[in-house]
Amino acid sequence: MTLLDVSGVQRVFGGLVALKDLTFAVREGDLLGLIGPNGAGKTTAFNVISGVIPPSAGRILFAGRSITGMSANRIVRQGLARTFQAATVYPGQTALQNIVRGRFAFSRPGLAEGLLRPGGWQRRQEAIALDLLALFGLDHRAGVTARELAYGEQKRLGVAIALASDPKLLMLDEPVAGLNPEEAEEMSGALLRVKEQRNITMVLVEHHMRVVMALCNRIVVLNHGSLIAEGTPAEIAADERVIEAYLGRRQSHA
Numbered sequence: 073m074t075l076l077d078v079s080g081v082q083r084v085f086g087g088l089v090a091l092k093d094l095t096f097a098v099r100e101g102d103l104l105g106l107i108g109p110n111g112a113g114k115t116t117a118f119n120v121i122s123g124v125i126p127p128s129a130g131r132i133l134f135a136g137r138s139i140t141g142m143s144a145n146r147i148v149r150q151g152l153a154r155t156f157q158a159a160t161v162y163p164g165q166t167a168l169q170n171i172v173r174g175r176f177a178f179s180r181p182g183l184a185e186g187l188l189r190p191g192g193w194q195r196r197q198e199a200i201a202l203d204l205l206a207l208f209g210l211d212h213r214a215g216v217t218a219r220e221l222a223y224g225e226q227k228r229l230g231v232a233i234a235l236a237s238d239p240k241l242l243m244l245d246e247p248v249a250g251l252n253p254e255e256a257e258e259m260s261g262a263l264l265r266v267k268e269q270r271n272i273t274m275v276l277v278e279h280h281m282r283v284v285m286a287l288c289n290r291i292v293v294l295n296h297g298s299l300i301a302e303g304t305p306a307e308i309a310a311d312e313r314v315i316e317a318y319l320g321r322r323q324s325h326a
Protein backbone atom coordinates (compact mmCIF):
# COMPACT_ATOMS: atom_id res chain seq x y z
CA MET A 73 0.00 0.00 0.00
CA THR A 74 1.19 3.53 -0.76
CA LEU A 75 1.91 5.45 2.43
CA LEU A 76 3.28 8.70 0.99
CA ASP A 77 2.26 9.97 -2.42
CA VAL A 78 4.13 13.02 -3.72
CA SER A 79 2.67 14.33 -6.95
CA GLY A 80 3.79 17.22 -9.17
CA VAL A 81 5.45 19.03 -6.27
CA GLN A 82 7.21 22.26 -7.07
CA ARG A 83 9.03 24.67 -4.77
CA VAL A 84 10.31 28.03 -5.89
CA PHE A 85 12.64 30.34 -3.92
CA GLY A 86 12.50 33.76 -5.62
CA GLY A 87 13.65 33.02 -9.16
CA LEU A 88 15.11 29.61 -8.30
CA VAL A 89 13.10 26.45 -8.92
CA ALA A 90 14.42 24.12 -6.19
CA LEU A 91 11.90 21.33 -6.95
CA LYS A 92 10.38 20.75 -10.37
CA ASP A 93 7.33 18.57 -10.75
CA LEU A 94 8.53 15.99 -8.22
CA THR A 95 6.50 12.78 -8.25
CA PHE A 96 7.30 9.63 -6.29
CA ALA A 97 5.66 7.26 -3.83
CA VAL A 98 6.74 5.52 -0.64
CA ARG A 99 5.15 2.15 -0.04
CA GLU A 100 4.51 0.62 3.37
CA GLY A 101 7.67 -1.22 4.48
CA ASP A 102 10.00 0.75 2.19
CA LEU A 103 13.35 2.02 3.31
CA LEU A 104 13.66 4.57 0.56
CA GLY A 105 16.85 6.51 -0.10
CA LEU A 106 16.61 10.06 -1.46
CA ILE A 107 19.95 10.98 -2.98
CA GLY A 108 21.49 13.49 -5.35
CA PRO A 109 24.43 15.89 -5.64
CA ASN A 110 24.67 19.04 -3.51
CA GLY A 111 21.84 21.46 -4.22
CA ALA A 112 19.71 18.77 -5.92
CA GLY A 113 16.69 19.60 -3.75
CA LYS A 114 16.74 16.77 -1.18
CA THR A 115 16.41 18.98 1.90
CA THR A 116 13.77 21.09 0.18
CA ALA A 117 11.81 17.91 -0.60
CA PHE A 118 12.07 16.83 3.06
CA ASN A 119 11.01 20.28 4.27
CA VAL A 120 8.02 20.44 1.94
CA ILE A 121 6.84 16.92 2.83
CA SER A 122 7.23 17.41 6.59
CA GLY A 123 5.51 20.82 6.58
CA VAL A 124 8.55 22.97 7.41
CA ILE A 125 7.80 24.96 4.23
CA PRO A 126 4.77 24.77 1.93
CA PRO A 127 5.07 23.61 -1.69
CA SER A 128 4.55 26.21 -4.44
CA ALA A 129 2.48 23.66 -6.37
CA GLY A 130 1.55 19.98 -6.26
CA ARG A 131 -0.07 17.62 -3.82
CA ILE A 132 1.14 15.36 -1.01
CA LEU A 133 -0.98 12.53 0.36
CA PHE A 134 -0.05 10.68 3.53
CA ALA A 135 -1.94 7.49 4.40
CA GLY A 136 -4.55 8.54 1.86
CA ARG A 137 -5.12 12.06 3.27
CA SER A 138 -3.85 15.36 1.93
CA ILE A 139 -1.12 16.95 4.05
CA THR A 140 -0.31 19.55 1.39
CA GLY A 141 0.58 22.83 3.10
CA MET A 142 -0.29 21.45 6.57
CA SER A 143 1.81 22.71 9.52
CA ALA A 144 4.71 20.55 10.72
CA ASN A 145 3.03 19.89 14.09
CA ARG A 146 -0.17 18.67 12.49
CA ILE A 147 1.81 16.44 10.13
CA VAL A 148 3.64 14.81 13.05
CA ARG A 149 0.28 14.14 14.68
CA GLN A 150 -0.79 12.31 11.50
CA GLY A 151 2.14 9.93 12.09
CA LEU A 152 4.91 11.38 9.93
CA ALA A 153 8.02 12.09 12.03
CA ARG A 154 11.37 13.44 10.86
CA THR A 155 14.85 14.14 12.15
CA PHE A 156 17.18 16.99 11.22
CA GLN A 157 20.83 16.82 10.17
CA ALA A 158 22.08 17.90 13.59
CA ALA A 159 21.22 15.73 16.57
CA THR A 160 18.16 17.22 18.24
CA VAL A 161 17.98 16.13 21.87
CA TYR A 162 17.02 17.75 25.17
CA PRO A 163 20.59 18.20 26.49
CA GLY A 164 19.88 18.50 30.22
CA GLN A 165 17.67 15.41 30.40
CA THR A 166 18.73 11.78 30.58
CA ALA A 167 18.49 9.55 27.52
CA LEU A 168 15.48 7.84 29.14
CA GLN A 169 13.72 11.15 29.88
CA ASN A 170 14.36 12.24 26.29
CA ILE A 171 12.46 9.23 24.99
CA VAL A 172 9.55 9.54 27.43
CA ARG A 173 9.28 13.22 26.47
CA GLY A 174 9.41 12.27 22.77
CA ARG A 175 6.47 9.92 23.25
CA PHE A 176 4.20 12.74 24.36
CA ALA A 177 5.70 15.72 22.59
CA PHE A 178 2.62 15.81 20.40
CA SER A 179 0.10 15.11 23.17
CA ARG A 180 -1.05 11.65 22.21
CA PRO A 181 -3.93 10.09 24.09
CA GLY A 182 -2.55 8.15 27.02
CA LEU A 183 -1.23 11.21 28.74
CA ALA A 184 -4.62 11.54 30.45
CA GLU A 185 -4.17 8.04 31.81
CA GLY A 186 -0.85 9.17 33.23
CA LEU A 187 -2.53 11.94 35.14
CA LEU A 188 -5.05 9.52 36.61
CA ARG A 189 -2.65 6.71 37.52
CA PRO A 190 0.80 8.29 37.66
CA GLY A 191 2.88 5.48 39.30
CA GLY A 192 2.15 2.51 37.08
CA TRP A 193 1.92 4.69 34.01
CA GLN A 194 5.36 6.17 34.61
CA ARG A 195 6.90 2.69 35.03
CA ARG A 196 5.24 1.49 31.84
CA GLN A 197 6.48 4.49 29.87
CA GLU A 198 9.99 3.93 31.17
CA ALA A 199 9.89 0.25 30.19
CA ILE A 200 8.78 1.20 26.67
CA ALA A 201 11.50 3.86 26.50
CA LEU A 202 14.16 1.37 27.67
CA ASP A 203 13.14 -1.05 24.90
CA LEU A 204 13.56 1.73 22.38
CA LEU A 205 16.95 2.69 23.81
CA ALA A 206 18.03 -0.96 23.52
CA LEU A 207 17.08 -0.92 19.83
CA PHE A 208 19.57 1.93 19.40
CA GLY A 209 22.27 0.34 21.58
CA LEU A 210 21.75 3.00 24.23
CA ASP A 211 20.05 1.11 27.08
CA HIS A 212 23.27 1.12 29.11
CA ARG A 213 23.28 4.94 28.78
CA ALA A 214 19.67 5.42 29.93
CA GLY A 215 20.60 7.47 33.01
CA VAL A 216 23.20 9.67 31.31
CA THR A 217 22.22 13.22 30.34
CA ALA A 218 22.08 13.76 26.59
CA ARG A 219 24.80 16.41 26.66
CA GLU A 220 27.23 13.88 28.14
CA LEU A 221 26.66 11.36 25.33
CA ALA A 222 29.14 11.06 22.45
CA TYR A 223 27.96 12.68 19.20
CA GLY A 224 27.15 9.32 17.59
CA GLU A 225 25.05 8.40 20.62
CA GLN A 226 23.27 11.76 20.51
CA LYS A 227 22.39 11.21 16.86
CA ARG A 228 21.01 7.74 17.61
CA LEU A 229 19.06 9.23 20.51
CA GLY A 230 17.64 11.87 18.14
CA VAL A 231 16.30 9.14 15.85
CA ALA A 232 14.96 7.20 18.85
CA ILE A 233 13.08 10.33 20.05
CA ALA A 234 11.46 10.69 16.61
CA LEU A 235 10.49 7.02 16.71
CA ALA A 236 9.09 7.36 20.24
CA SER A 237 5.95 9.04 18.91
CA ASP A 238 5.11 5.76 17.08
CA PRO A 239 5.12 7.24 13.57
CA LYS A 240 3.88 5.39 10.49
CA LEU A 241 6.68 7.03 8.51
CA LEU A 242 10.07 8.17 9.75
CA MET A 243 12.06 10.61 7.61
CA LEU A 244 15.77 10.82 8.39
CA ASP A 245 17.89 13.75 7.24
CA GLU A 246 21.50 12.57 6.87
CA PRO A 247 21.56 10.21 9.86
CA VAL A 248 25.26 9.33 9.46
CA ALA A 249 26.55 12.84 8.60
CA GLY A 250 29.35 13.87 10.93
CA LEU A 251 29.80 10.36 12.34
CA ASN A 252 33.07 8.43 12.35
CA PRO A 253 33.07 5.02 10.60
CA GLU A 254 32.35 3.11 13.80
CA GLU A 255 29.46 5.42 14.76
CA ALA A 256 28.11 5.24 11.19
CA GLU A 257 28.15 1.44 11.47
CA GLU A 258 26.24 1.62 14.77
CA MET A 259 23.64 3.94 13.25
CA SER A 260 23.19 1.65 10.21
CA GLY A 261 22.77 -1.35 12.50
CA ALA A 262 20.17 0.51 14.56
CA LEU A 263 18.20 1.53 11.44
CA LEU A 264 18.20 -2.06 10.21
CA ARG A 265 16.86 -3.20 13.58
CA VAL A 266 14.14 -0.53 13.39
CA LYS A 267 13.11 -1.89 10.01
CA GLU A 268 13.32 -5.57 10.90
CA GLN A 269 11.93 -5.49 14.44
CA ARG A 270 9.41 -2.63 14.16
CA ASN A 271 8.64 -2.72 10.45
CA ILE A 272 8.72 1.09 10.28
CA THR A 273 8.63 2.69 6.82
CA MET A 274 11.54 5.09 6.38
CA VAL A 275 12.84 7.69 3.95
CA LEU A 276 16.47 8.62 4.22
CA VAL A 277 18.44 11.54 2.76
CA GLU A 278 22.10 10.61 2.86
CA HIS A 279 25.35 11.38 1.05
CA HIS A 280 27.08 8.29 2.38
CA MET A 281 26.56 5.94 -0.58
CA ARG A 282 27.71 2.77 1.11
CA VAL A 283 25.10 3.25 3.82
CA VAL A 284 22.36 4.06 1.29
CA MET A 285 23.23 1.04 -0.86
CA ALA A 286 23.35 -1.29 2.14
CA LEU A 287 20.15 -0.13 3.84
CA CYS A 288 17.67 0.93 1.16
CA ASN A 289 15.42 -1.31 -0.92
CA ARG A 290 14.61 1.58 -3.29
CA ILE A 291 16.34 4.80 -4.23
CA VAL A 292 15.08 8.05 -5.77
CA VAL A 293 17.70 10.31 -7.35
CA LEU A 294 17.26 14.07 -7.70
CA ASN A 295 19.33 16.45 -9.79
CA HIS A 296 18.63 20.17 -10.20
CA GLY A 297 15.24 19.70 -8.53
CA SER A 298 14.05 16.91 -10.85
CA LEU A 299 13.76 13.17 -10.34
CA ILE A 300 16.28 11.61 -12.74
CA ALA A 301 16.15 7.96 -11.67
CA GLU A 302 14.27 5.57 -9.41
CA GLY A 303 15.00 1.91 -8.71
CA THR A 304 16.81 -0.69 -6.65
CA PRO A 305 20.35 0.05 -5.40
CA ALA A 306 21.78 -2.13 -8.21
CA GLU A 307 19.73 -0.31 -10.87
CA ILE A 308 20.75 3.10 -9.51
CA ALA A 309 24.45 2.18 -9.31
CA ALA A 310 24.38 1.24 -13.01
CA ASP A 311 22.28 4.19 -14.21
CA GLU A 312 24.13 6.43 -16.68
CA ARG A 313 22.15 9.57 -15.73
CA VAL A 314 23.02 9.06 -12.07
CA ILE A 315 26.71 8.50 -12.78
CA GLU A 316 26.73 11.62 -14.96
CA ALA A 317 24.95 13.71 -12.31
CA TYR A 318 27.59 12.82 -9.74
CA LEU A 319 30.57 13.15 -12.08
CA GLY A 320 32.67 16.18 -11.28
CA ARG A 321 30.56 16.94 -8.24
CA ARG A 322 31.32 16.30 -4.60
CA GLN A 323 31.89 12.55 -4.36
CA SER A 324 30.31 10.33 -1.73
CA HIS A 325 32.31 9.33 1.32
CA ALA A 326 32.21 5.71 0.20
Ligand SMILES: Nc1ncnc2c1ncn2[C@@H]1O[C@H](COP(=O)(O)OP(=O)(O)OP(=O)(O)O)[C@@H](O)[C@H]1O
Nearest residue numbers: 085088089090108109110111112113114115116117
Ligand atom coordinates in the same frame (compact mmCIF):
# COMPACT_ATOMS: atom_id res chain seq x y z
N1 LIG B 1 15.47 29.03 1.85
C1 LIG B 1 16.03 29.07 0.65
N2 LIG B 1 16.12 30.20 -0.04
C2 LIG B 1 16.67 30.25 -1.27
N3 LIG B 1 17.18 29.19 -1.91
C3 LIG B 1 17.14 28.01 -1.26
C4 LIG B 1 16.57 27.87 0.04
N4 LIG B 1 16.66 26.57 0.42
C5 LIG B 1 17.27 25.93 -0.59
N5 LIG B 1 17.56 26.77 -1.60
C6 LIG B 1 18.18 26.44 -2.88
O1 LIG B 1 17.45 25.36 -3.43
C7 LIG B 1 18.31 24.43 -4.08
C8 LIG B 1 18.14 23.06 -3.46
O2 LIG B 1 18.68 23.10 -2.15
P1 LIG B 1 18.58 21.86 -1.13
O3 LIG B 1 19.18 22.32 0.16
O4 LIG B 1 17.19 21.36 -1.10
O5 LIG B 1 19.53 20.80 -1.82
P2 LIG B 1 20.13 19.46 -1.21
O6 LIG B 1 19.99 18.43 -2.27
O7 LIG B 1 19.53 19.18 0.10
O8 LIG B 1 21.66 19.86 -1.06
P3 LIG B 1 22.77 19.35 0.01
O9 LIG B 1 23.08 17.96 -0.36
O10 LIG B 1 23.90 20.26 -0.23
O11 LIG B 1 22.16 19.48 1.39
C9 LIG B 1 19.72 24.99 -3.93
O12 LIG B 1 20.05 25.71 -5.11
C10 LIG B 1 19.60 25.91 -2.74
O13 LIG B 1 20.55 26.96 -2.82
